[in-house]
Amino acid sequence: MAIKNKESNDLGPLREQARALLNKMLLIRTFEEKAEELYMLGKTHGTMHLSIGQEAAAVGASAALKEGDYLLNTHRGHGHCLAWFGADVNAMMAEFLGKETGYCRGRGGSMHIANVDTNNLGANGIVGGGIPMSTGVGYSIKLRKTDQVCFTVFGDGANNEGAFHESLNMASIWKLPVIYFCENNQYAMSMAIEKSAAIDRISKRAASYSMPGVTVDGNDVLAVYQAVCEAVTRARRGEGPTLIEALTYRWKGHSRSDKQAYRTRDEVAEWQKQDPIRRWALRLNLTDAQLDAERESAAQRIDEAIAFAEASPEPSVDNILDGVYA
Amino acid sequence: MAIKNKESNDLGPLREQARALLNKMLLIRTFEEKAEELYMLGKTHGTMHLSIGQEAAAVGASAALKEGDYLLNTHRGHGHCLAWFGADVNAMMAEFLGKETGYCRGRGGSMHIANVDTNNLGANGIVGGGIPMSTGVGYSIKLRKTDQVCFTVFGDGANNEGAFHESLNMASIWKLPVIYFCENNQYAMSMAIEKSAAIDRISKRAASYSMPGVTVDGNDVLAVYQAVCEAVTRARRGEGPTLIEALTYRWKGHSRSDKQAYRTRDEVAEWQKQDPIRRWALRLNLTDAQLDAERESAAQRIDEAIAFAEASPEPSVDNILDGVYA
Amino acid sequence: MRELTYVEALKEALRQKMQSDERVFLFGEDIGVYGGAFGVTAGLIQEFGEDRVRDTPISEAAIAGMCVGAAVAGMRPVGEIQFMDFVTLSMEQLVLQGAKIRFMFGGKATVPFVLRMPAGSGTGAAAQHSESLENWFVHVPGLKVVMPSNPYDAKGLLMAAIDDPNPVIFIEHKLLYKMKGPVPEAPYTVPISQTKIARVGTHVSVVATSIMVVRALEAADVLAKEGIELEVIDPRTLSPLDDQPIIESVKKTGKALVVHEACQTGGFGGEVVARIASSEAFDYLEAPIKRLAGLDIPIPYNRNLERATVPQVENIVTEARKLAQGKY
């Protein structure tokens, strides 16, 4: 992808919220940077999937949605979760550290952060695991005749799972209000998209289901916002699902244990020039000083969250059996 | 589909075998008509899926393949099995009646007739069940570097299974010598193809895998033959898989217990005008007398097979445990 | 009382629930105009329309996804898998999502769905249309597993399953569909996780599931003539299992035989035996605890082989008699 140096300062419909969206991206970036630190300090176990470099996708998308809509998220889901309506950084950090005050009372962890009260139906440890569920969520909306939509996130690797095919076909024949948002960060773990999918653009696979498919610059908040807006309009009108492919890049390794032998430092550096935060800040004509200030306040917010999480109690082993059945 | 009244008598590459192919279709048609009778007489149990009206697909396809190629067949597989290399009508009928002399020693029955000695890897009780296997068969050919191909049959309903998506994608990225042959007989049980698939032509789904997709008149032996020949050529050249959609029609109910409330008598009658046997006989300039004669000899062959099967012993319960493990 | 077939009882449960709760809807392959492979949903699409009686493409993973997604989103979905064998294509959504979501989310979500499916052999459908996989689901915390053995339980358990706030795997039996029995017209429920003593006896406790309950009762009639009284126990819900009545029964009889159609190795019978062998009933045991189950082979097509593969009345009679007479 060509490197954008000077982009238009016309932020169109995002004019008012532009600054807020920047701050959301900074909050996500900082959350994950600190999460990584905590991880290195051994304050959490398990694994962790960072979306650093992909913040524009999460922030641009949620800006186009509204409260009451549904989110089905992925294993690399911190960003979408933080960008979602009424997200509570404290509860997120607490869950990341496995505390009783976490969104899932420490039972879920990084890969399963959810908040059903806001229709955030959770990150998912299974690649493509949210896609079949979206058919059911979308169908429930159809039956209730509300104007909700189901926003379903997945990666480039997930689009080769059979469930992708079954679900998009069903959503299309029944015109379900589902938005399939494929965050194409170029790799599925070590597998480059060119090697894993027999198609040059994932969005083209929409044609198999007679649904619109569009590919956008996933590092451009405005581009993502506009694509999702169009899909939302169709969905709320009862015109059915849309497949959106957002081109972006995973800056960090797949997970902690990734030596990244499958890609070069140069490739990473090239993509990092597309830093969605830097690009957005430029379009906002922010000075470095202003940007640093925002970054600083984000850091403070995250430090508060860490303090809250660390002060929170561990779940008690006594009621370990709770919550299996309602 | 428009009714073909007068079709060209130029049978091209099939000139020599034309009469043999007709007889094969008659053998299949008669086998299934008699199978149905036996079923009604209670001489077999379980269920049975008849391919009456679809004979051109099986016969046209096998004519384009050669010994040593692999067949992965469907639940509606009598036709492909009889058209396959070295097919033994006696062993088929015996299996249909569950006898020890049957292809599967009475263990498999109508839905599982197989003959691994001729690389006929079997009919399949699972819709789309042969599709993922074809990836492995195709990959084995790639590793052995032989010029074999894997001919994989499935129905219009099967193309909505996730395995279809996963398998075609893999076959394409690795250029496997697999031919995906979708026999679109317009219905999956009671589900019309227009209702089940969000696409007007199943063959168009090949585009999602950057592989050629073609739709042919499945009731025209020559058309099927030519389409499969092209796919075979590509496959043997190492150029990868092809998706072929053969348009045809299921004359009988899905299985014995089908009231067919989902379609009209007129629709069936319309399609019956496309009888592949009648069409092929016309192009061969056969007189009704000649056709009847051929039909008669097919009937004799089947009666012999029935006699063989009925005279054959039932499997013994004593060695019921044999064959679970090698 | 009015008699209905097992199929009619199931249909009545579905109809009454759909009438009383608009969140309930049905989906599956050929459940509309076709009425379902075994006729359970026949007529319902005419009464409730295609939005609430939805024919699906042949996509079992997405069918399971509809269960989970619609349930989490506040509906009461009731899906159908045409033959239990095909649920092998649905396991990820059922086991990794449906069964775990509530716990994984800290007990803050509910996933109330029912997935119906016919199990079992006996129709000559061979190895890929005759599975009895109930113990796979019993082995998954978060799921409930129900297997009615008669029309009365079929209606009552299905209504209870739809009311239940948890995912329920509802397993029917092909050979029971035509079975007739008394079924009240008014809505009622048979509580989930309530084991039933199907016949009181004194000599041998026979724990049987699904169609094996019917065969065990027939075997009991045969042996009664010989003065051997079987106590036939029908768990009805396999998970969570109400095992106390089983343990009490064995304390009384001192002998236990567990019967199911699924192949023996790794099956539900092992769970029942283990519950007995680790309980206070152990001290009352007068004989080894026996299992009578399907052979460890795929279901063969041939009629004789198929019949020989799963327990029949005569096999239950023989095994129970041996136990009663202390010959083993």
Place this chain on the structure above:
Amino acid sequence: MRELTYVEALKEALRQKMQSDERVFLFGEDIGVYGGAFGVTAGLIQEFGEDRVRDTPISEAAIAGMCVGAAVAGMRPVGEIQFMDFVTLSMEQLVLQGAKIRFMFGGKATVPFVLRMPAGSGTGAAAQHSESLENWFVHVPGLKVVMPSNPYDAKGLLMAAIDDPNPVIFIEHKLLYKMKGPVPEAPYTVPISQTKIARVGTHVSVVATSIMVVRALEAADVLAKEGIELEVIDPRTLSPLDDQPIIESVKKTGKALVVHEACQTGGFGGEVVARIASSEAFDYLEAPIKRLAGLDIPIPYNRNLERATVPQVENIVTEARKLAQGKY
């Protein structure tokens, strides 16, 4: 003798088999340059090339299809499922095709494949990356199920599994990958379906699988100091199960404890208990047969909860001691 880790032992088995049999090839997600999620295949793509060490898309159903199809077509495929949890997406091909083809085709086909997968908890990977589903496969006739508990068995059983003409589900354990132990360099096999007495004892027979064998041996050391001698039994192959050594052991000790990580209900422990309770060992039993297994809950993320969910050394010590002392 030379020591290798469990990972190195597995890798050596794969390498030696690929060198000696050109029909053997590997495939799975990230097994190439990445070397596999746990490093088992690291370096093999450099040695054998990408045709024989094939990275696949994330398509677990087709991965299983590659096993079955390539096996029927004469190869010796060895697939990898990155975490056992994901095999829930592969069940149709494994269970309805791979396991049944030979029998369904009248014993005329062979389906020699191996599908490797890591099971178990302990790494904080939570509910969807910690499954122990071995008993599902044990319940499927036609499949063999292997679970090595140490590096020596890992190499020997993997070589035997690749030689075996049947489909083998090869279950590794995440926490064992770094375990070191003596492993001969020359190729060798550990026979499939051969149960091993891992430690001879007189007071209690402890049947354990996979990592629980390691914990049971530690527990045995602890109890030995108290004069309680555990006999630790490692089936190694869960199906077909070589149960005679288990039965003989219980005849000797009169007491049995079955330990596994998978949740208790519907698990493999039930099968072992049932084999004992129905055998001649019954007459030698001096105490109820006990199971110690994972709690019936999804694996929680929090470290303490995760640890409390599955049996630890101290739990085995406590349970075995109670049995030995006749307190239950």
